[in-house]
Amino acid sequence: MSSPDSPPSGCASFEQELVNAMNDFVNTTRTPHFDTATIARGARRKRATAIAGIATALVVAGAGTALAVGAVGGGSDTSRPAAAAGTVADSTTLLVRTSDGSTAKEQLAGATSARVRATLVHFGLTPTFTRVQKADCQKPEDAVVSLSPHAPTVVHAGDTVLVTTCYR
The missing domain is CATH 3.30.10.20 (Trypsin Inhibitor V; Chain A)
Incomplete structure (x- = not known):
């Protein structure tokens, strides 16, 4: 039986290289930066554009209905x-x-x-x-x-x- 600090037999060099690679990655990789104000502004712009498009479609459909009712008459x-x-x-x-x-x-x-x-x-x-x-x-x-x-x-x-x- 081996102690918790000692690596298991036959895997010591691979495991040590893997640990060293992960530590290097953690210590050298930059933390990502998110510009939340720009993301929120983009989401609001998309939502406003979608609402304007839907409102336009409803106005056009309403005008078409009014024209159809006027044309049918009778x-x-x-x-x-x-x-x-x-x-x-x-x-x-x-x-x-x-x-x-x-x-x-x-x-x-x-x-x-x-x-x-x-x-x-x-x-x-x-x-x-x-x-x-x-x-x-x-x-x-x-x-x-x-x-x-x-x-x-x-x-x-x-x-x-x-x-x-x-x-x-």
């Missing part, structure tokens, strides 16, 4: 002058993707809750009603004042539409 709405189209008309305009792929446009401003329910059910939508008190509530008293979602968002069969009607 539906059961009759033409009306541009001056009559205001924010009230936009919040009560419903765009529905029909089963044949076209888009139907329904103007529901001032319609009764019964008519709106029938229209939404006809398109396979689920209506949810809420009422708000308004001093300038139109006749009939349960007239539609807003829809959610409304144009330019297109709804599909199975979607739920929140209908807000008014009372005095």
Whole structure:
């Protein structure tokens, strides 16, 4: 049996050379230097570039969707002058993707809750009603004042539409 300080027989010179080589490496190799500020700045730049790219893609996709909806148009709405189209008309305009792929446009401003329910059910939508008190509530008293979602968002069969009607 040998002592812990003595090398095993037959391997003394190789082991000693290996230990000497490792000690030389440890004593002569420079410690690596990392510039953490530059690394963090690069990561932030990459993240900002990725976010900007995604935002640009979403804007382009949204513009394409708006153009497609405008190009498809159609539906059961009759033409009306541009001056009559205001924010009230936009919040009560419903765009529905029909089963044949076209888009139907329904103007529901001032319609009764019964008519709106029938229209939404006809398109396979689920209506949810809420009422708000308004001093300038139109006749009939349960007239539609807003829809959610409304144009330019297109709804599909199975979607739920929140209908807000008014009372005095």
